[in-house]
Amino acid sequence: MHGILIIAPNWIGDAVMTQPLLAHLKTQFPNSKIDVLASVWVAPIYRACTEVNEVIDAHFEHKKLQWDLRKQLAKKIAGKKYQACFVLPNSFKSALIPWLANIPFRIGYRGELRFGLINLALENPSKVNRPPMVEHYLALSSLLQEDQQAIPRKLTPTLNVSSAAQESVEKKLSNLKIPSQTLYIFCPGAEYGPSKRWPTDHFAKLAQELIQENSTNQIILLGGKGDQAISQEIASQANQASRIHNWSGTTTLDEAIALIGMAKAVISNDSGLMHIAAALRTPQVAIFGSSDPAHTPPLSDKAKVIWLNLPCSPCHKKECPLGHLQCLKDISPEQVLATLNTL
CATH class of the missing domain: 3.40.50.2000 (Glycogen Phosphorylase B;)
Incomplete structure (x- = not known):
């Protein structure tokens, strides 16, 4: 062949x-x-x-x-x-x-x-x-x-960062004086729909807590152009302008892969960027709402999944059919931070 x-x-x-x-x-x-x-x-x-x-x-x-x-x-x-x-x-x-x-x-x-x-x-x-x-x-x-x-039964995806993308993001980080050693990546988007997105105020609270824990921590919000608005909302709510950077819609996917590869940890919804973090073996917390972590888990021993497994989930709907979105709202920033600290 x-x-x-x-x-x-x-x-x-x-x-x-x-x-x-x-x-x-x-x-x-x-x-x-x-x-x-x-x-x-x-x-x-x-x-x-x-x-x-x-x-x-x-x-x-x-x-x-x-x-x-x-x-x-x-x-x-x-x-x-x-x-x-x-x-x-x-x-x-x-x-x-x-x-x-x-x-x-x-x-x-x-x-x-x-x-x-x-x-x-x-x-x-x-x-x-x-x-x-x-x-x-x-x-x-x-x-x-x-x-x-x-046919192998337990293969996990593996990706490699291109040297060109690595150089590009290192230059961007250097220009903004962001050290990669204390860099956290937040991926607040999910192309599928709102029922996969952890609330913006929860992301903002988590950002505040991470910065309170260590004043040198820096957070980059990553996503596509469609995620710019929710990323900006998180940055505004967190009110930590010098520590939180909205890069949604301003990086190529090659650059996003490089950034995720060098991050201290990634916090994401069930999304494409979650799978990239797993394939790069970056420590991560993956937050699931309407989808099923048994079907699309982050395949990495450095990943922790938070899923409440409510009676109404997984519903696989784009928007919460019951109108309450408890499967995501009830996952607290404190719970995510505690899980992050176990990594």
Whole structure:
């Protein structure tokens, strides 16, 4: 198997969860070149994977077919003569490019009318009995091997920080006189929705307590452009302007990976940045609300999960269907600080 193409998932956390699949494929086919076709917002994850030969950036847009773009990419990919392609998203449109490019083995889960587009398929697990995401992606490798026992069962994702991103953030920190030794990263966003976001006043109180504990502690708020407002709210509520820095929406994902890699600890919701922290083995506290830590936990021995396991959770809803959000509100800043201190 000389050439393998991966069609990447569209969520950062899911992309991190695919790294063990890449590692296993590299073990199965050590002489193969593994390339990844990824949307531009997910591509930095694969640049941090040592198994990847080339990342092909695709300017996909959510919920759009972009037929002409897919045809152009298929033409480019056809010239690379891949022998196999793993289509990791479940959508119909994600399976179009490898089919158009005539890749012989097109591997993925059944779903969304993909019969024929995918020619080596596994049944999609039910939503009630879903395996952890790493196992979900890893299982696809069984379609290219006879020995089922050879599939590793307990692999954890691993990422590497690029030297360019490392230099970039070190320069930024140096300019602001922020020492990395006392740097805490807060990730207050969660793309999925409000039911995954710990309240801003709780983040602000935790920031105050960390600074009271040690006056040299510095806090950087990380996230995308959509997280700028809630990050600013936290910074304002904490009222510690010289110690709290809102970098949401102002860093690239490559830089965010580098920052998380050098932090003393990360405090986050269940989000893509949580999975990045786990893959970099940075000490972290992960706060869960509407989602299930059994399905998408931070896979690291340096991670602690806080989840109240209320009767109404996990509901997997974007907003609290009961209107109270107790699964997150009842996790106190003091509880998170105490957990942080056990790291």
